[in-house]
Structure formats: structure tokens, C-alpha cells
Amino acid sequence: MREFGYERAFGVSEAVALLGSAPDARFLGGGTNLVDLMKAGVERPALLVDVRELPLDGVGFTGGGGLRIGATVTNSDLAAHPEVRRHHPALAQAVLAGASGQLRNMATVGGNLLQRTRCGYFTDISKPCNKRSPGSGCPAVDGEHHNHAILGASARCIATHPSDMAVALAAFDAVISYETADGPGELPMSEFYPPVGDTPHIETALPPGALITGVTLPPSPVAAHSRYRKVRERASYAFAIGSIAAALDVRDGVVREVRLALGAVASRPWRARAAEQALIGGPANAEAFAAAADAELAAAEPLPDNGYKVTLMRSLVVAVLTELTEEVSR
Structure with missing residues (x-):
């Protein structure tokens, strides 16, 4: 692991300034993804700016009846919050x-929004990877890809995004707030992750040097009548x-x-x-739900080992x- 500096920030402006003070600096929240990538040699920051002490750990209503979630709210606190x-x-869920x-x-x-793919080629620095080293190639296309993308991929990368939380935020049109040295800004979830x-x-x-400060869920x-379902290869x-x-509203x-x-x-x-x-x-009804799933999955381009996802996602929908x-009819 590369040697790195460490600074703890107590204000948003201070955190942004600290990040801009050094090349290859990174914000550190819980570190559950970043530190692992540092150990693997994928991330090699010169400076970590700890933002856990910033006053961004609240959840509350917005003026219009939506929810505002601070960027340093822990996943445990978010899941347990009664209004959420x-x-x-x-x-x-x-x-x-x-x-x-x-x-x-x-x-x-x-940090959850910024976590990086778990593709094995990305996390193994001995392998080429366009996401880690642009122009080096994507060995997953002809290699191990059973859990890779079937929608919106390209020949340059077929990795998937790992976040569960971000899927729910996408469904509810979340808006991401951030702060830079030039002031605050916002990005709708539909634009936050580019193709x-x-x-x-x-x-x-996100613009360079931006610190995520919160997420807003519009009314x-x-x-309130929603559900999240996850399929994985083991129950744990x-x-x-x-x-x-x-x-759904029926x-x-x-x-x-x-x-x-x-x-x-x-x-x-x-x-x-x-x-x-x-x-x-x-x-x-089930027939309409299946037809809607088929309309969405018509754009799927599965590879030899991940075609099962088309059937899986149709069944999930x-x-x-x-x-x-x-539940509505009860």
C-alpha cells in the first residue's frame, strides 16, 4: 500500500479545500470500499480527507414533503429511520x-453512491481493465462474465454497479447534492451515473473535487407502497x-x-x-407485467454466460x- 496522508475535516468548505490541496486525494467516509481497494493497489491516494465528522448525518423532511438524507448518515441508521x-x-429494504x-x-x-465495481478484473491489478487503466482492454468480454451487464454495456466495459441502495434511489428520482470550491450543485440520479x-x-x-453532501427524495x-427484492448466489x-x-399504485x-x-x-x-x-x-396482472418486462429487456445484449439474467429479471418484475x-387488494 502506498503511504498516504490523513486529515480530518469538520466543515464542508474545509473538506473541499483539503481535497484540493493535494493531488490524488480522496474523501474517506466509512472506508468499506475505498480501503479495500487501497489494499489491493487499485486506489493509491496521496491523502485521505476524513469526512465522518461533517454535520451531514441527519434525515428529515423537505419543505414539500420529500426526504433529505445527509451524506454521512450510516447505512444502518438510514435503514432504521422511521420516516424512511x-x-x-x-x-x-x-x-x-x-x-x-x-x-x-x-x-x-x-460512500455507497461512489462505491466501485466488484468485477474481478477491475480489482486484480495484474489484469488489464479499461475502467482502471483506460485503453488496456476488457478481458471480461471473453472471460469470466456470468455476473456482468446485459443492458447498456459496451465493448469497452461490461462491469455492473454494485450498490443496492442506488437502485432504490433511482426508482424514486433522487437528487444528489454536492459542494465544490465554486459552490453547491445538484445532479438528478438519472444523470449522476453516465453511460x-x-x-x-x-x-x-460529479465535477472534479466535489463532495457529496446529501440526497433528496422528492414527494x-x-x-410508500414499494418493495426491493435481491437475488444472490447465497443467502448471506x-x-x-x-x-x-x-x-405501484393500482x-x-x-x-x-x-x-x-x-x-x-x-x-x-x-x-x-x-x-x-x-x-x-x-x-x-401477470400477463401485463410480463409484457412490460419483455419491453424493457428487448434491449438486452447478454453474453454466453450471463443470458440467464434476462429470464431472472423478467421473473423478478x-x-x-x-x-x-x-397487497393493494387486501
Whole structure:
């Protein structure tokens, strides 16, 4: 591991200034991803700026009835917060599905959004990887790719985004707030993770030196009737091979509003807008849910060893939407 400096910041402006004071500096939250990557030699920061003491650890209502979540709120506190559980149950479920209890106690909301792929070629510095070393190649395309992307990938990178929390945030149109030396800014979740394209090493649209300060969830009555479902290769702590965040409003057997986001299928949380459009105003039944899933997955480009994800995601969409529909009719 490369030797590095360490500074603890107590104010947002101080943290941003410290990051700008040294080349190759990184913000440190819980460190549950960054420190592992430092040990592996993937990340080699010259300076860590500890932001855990910043006054960004609250959860509360916005003026319009949405929720504002501070960037240093731990995953455990987020999942346990009564307003999150009441108004966005899928978000609480996604966080609880995301890691072990010990990791959730350390991991922060801001850090969760910035965690990097768990692709084995990315984390092994002896292997080429366009995400880690642009232009070196993507060996996963012809190598081990059973848990890689089927949507929105490119020949340059087929890695998937690992966050469960981000999938739920994508379904609820979250907005990411940040601070730079030039002042504050915001990014909608739909723009926060750019398409992988020819630049897989550019993982977010944050400007250089930006510190995530919080996440805002706009008012969304349908979010109170939501669910997150994760499929993994073992029941205990593991990354998803497929997941879904869904919210549904059904009246008189007709879909009035629906939110769908898919996880572990792309380089970013995948908002299933084609499926949403297919469902609005139509019947709330298994046949319609399956047709909507097919509309979304028509764009899938699976490789030889991950084609199972198409069937898996179709089944997940039908199962979760059916369960939400049955809950409404009780």
C-alpha cells in the first residue's frame, strides 16, 4: 500500500479545500470500499480527507414533503429511520440487503453512491481493465462474465454497479447534492451515473473535487407502497446477480403509477422506463407485467454466460409487481 496522508475535516468548505490541496486525494467516509481497494493497489491516494465528522448525518423532511438524507448518515441508521421505513420502504429494504451489519454500521450514504465495481478484473491489478487503466482492454468480454451487464454495456466495459441502495434511489428520482470550491450543485440520479460508452473510467458526473453532501427524495406517494427484492448466489452477505426496486399504485385493477429500477444488470442502476410506460393505464396482472418486462429487456445484449439474467429479471418484475398488486387488494 502506498503511504498516504490523513486529515480530518469538520466543515464542508474545509473538506473541499483539503481535497484540493493535494493531488490524488480522496474523501474517506466509512472506508468499506475505498480501503479495500487501497489494499489491493487499485486506489493509491496521496491523502485521505476524513469526512465522518461533517454535520451531514441527519434525515428529515423537505419543505414539500420529500426526504433529505445527509451524506454521512450510516447505512444502518438510514435503514432504521422511521420516516424512511414509512415513506420509502424499498430504500430501507435495499440498504438492509446490501451488506453485513458490521459494514452497514460503517458505510455512509455518500460512500455507497461512489462505491466501485466488484468485477474481478477491475480489482486484480495484474489484469488489464479499461475502467482502471483506460485503453488496456476488457478481458471480461471473453472471460469470466456470468455476473456482468446485459443492458447498456459496451465493448469497452461490461462491469455492473454494485450498490443496492442506488437502485432504490433511482426508482424514486433522487437528487444528489454536492459542494465544490465554486459552490453547491445538484445532479438528478438519472444523470449522476453516465453511460459507460467509450469512457468506463468516468463513473459519475460529479465535477472534479466535489463532495457529496446529501440526497433528496422528492414527494412521491407511490413510494410508500414499494418493495426491493435481491437475488444472490447465497443467502448471506453477497452482491446481487439481479435486483429490483418497485413501487405501484393500482386502482380498480388499473395501474395508475409505477416505478421500476433494476440492479446488477448494467454499469449503473437501470431505470426501467420502457416497462413503466408499458404498464401505465393498463391492467395490473401477470400477463401485463410480463409484457412490460419483455419491453424493457428487448434491449438486452447478454453474453454466453450471463443470458440467464434476462429470464431472472423478467421473473423478478412479474413476481414483485404481482405481490404489490395483491397487497393493494387486501
